Amino acid sequence: MTIPVMAKARIGHFAEAQILQSLGVDYVDESEVLTPADEAHHIDKWAFTVPFVCGATNLGEALRRISEGACMIRSKGEAGTGNIVEAVRHLRSIIGDIRKVTQADEAELFDWAKRLQSPLPLVQEVAETGELPVPMFCAGGIATPADASLVMQLGAQAVFVGSGIFKSDDPAPRARAIVEATTNFADPAMLAKVSRGLGDAMPGLELGSLETRLADRGW
Template structure:
């Protein structure tokens, strides 16, 4: 996985420079987020509230203004970075390596090549080995996850609901798919791994490494529809290393801090029923604005996670 940092740049005038940073360093930086909640924020107030509630990292996004979703305005990123002390992540469109170059130059600690935004390149993902920043990429199954790792992703985000409906069903389905395929792989004879790697269209060496480790070779988070402490604990008990919390937790809510704090505590204490009960009490009013609408529910798209 390009441990020596030797990569082919896009062209001779490329803005970024990998500086021969080994993949192990990038994956180590992603490991620092393990066991925490990464919270999406689109305003300075949301970012400050998320930090106070215990978020491990922030994902900066543009406010929903309609049109084609793109990377956030660099000025918003700079403003939030000056105000908070936790790491900041920003999204680039799938395949849009120039957006990634801009985000790296702005100084974000992590870049999310996100299918939540519009897709810039339908056939090619960013060559993430060309960048100093660790990258996060989405998946719905083990094959997608390992293909993204081969491209240089230091964290995998199993993605569910993309529409902010608060529906966790798609996330549960995809997390169970990844975990189920890993369990199948763990029970395989060594001779069967070659055929399995071909079947899921993943690099054999990464499939073998996954079998040896009994898990993905990088940090594994879940995202989409996680809006209650119970949702967060469910993802953790299914085997994820952490969660992404969408900006919907701030919407239609009289006390977003209480809701977000409950989710953060549920991630930290996902096996403690007493903590889960305490943080789930009194959230009925807080969840009133998150009702699933049939009109907003659409199937997850094809390859592009």
């Protein structure tokens, strides 16, 4: 059995990404969880062979990261909080704007491209397909099987879970339960079954108490 390795690099820190690629990691996450290295530029991901995942809070951010070469997009949420509200806000924002773009005519797509600060061909592709041109994950605050079901039903294609598992009472059963919930997200009976006996979830943090909002990093 092999386990894919995803390693974080700071926003804009292409040298860090080069090192990670040389080490043979499977994916690089250009992550807002780490302090950004560059306040004006993200990494040029086209210069790498390793696939990148990047966070986004809205459709414009998602398309800008894709134009830089990101192979996967995750709605940012607020990492390490156990509070899913920001993940839901960002996911709904991205999907809501995708719906609006699909209803726009050709002239309106030019305006959308300017508003989103994104390349017109990418905006046109979203209008034609009704989805991002790369897989969209949801992350940040997912702590229970029900959380995974919620974001999958809202339109995410998969989930990222970190501290939501490892800061819970019993990480291994919770990890298995969240995998089951992601696979069977539309089956309430299955969700109830896998949620039994998991112990306490990671305690959720009130976002107003945070000194730094990680999701605000990036542009």
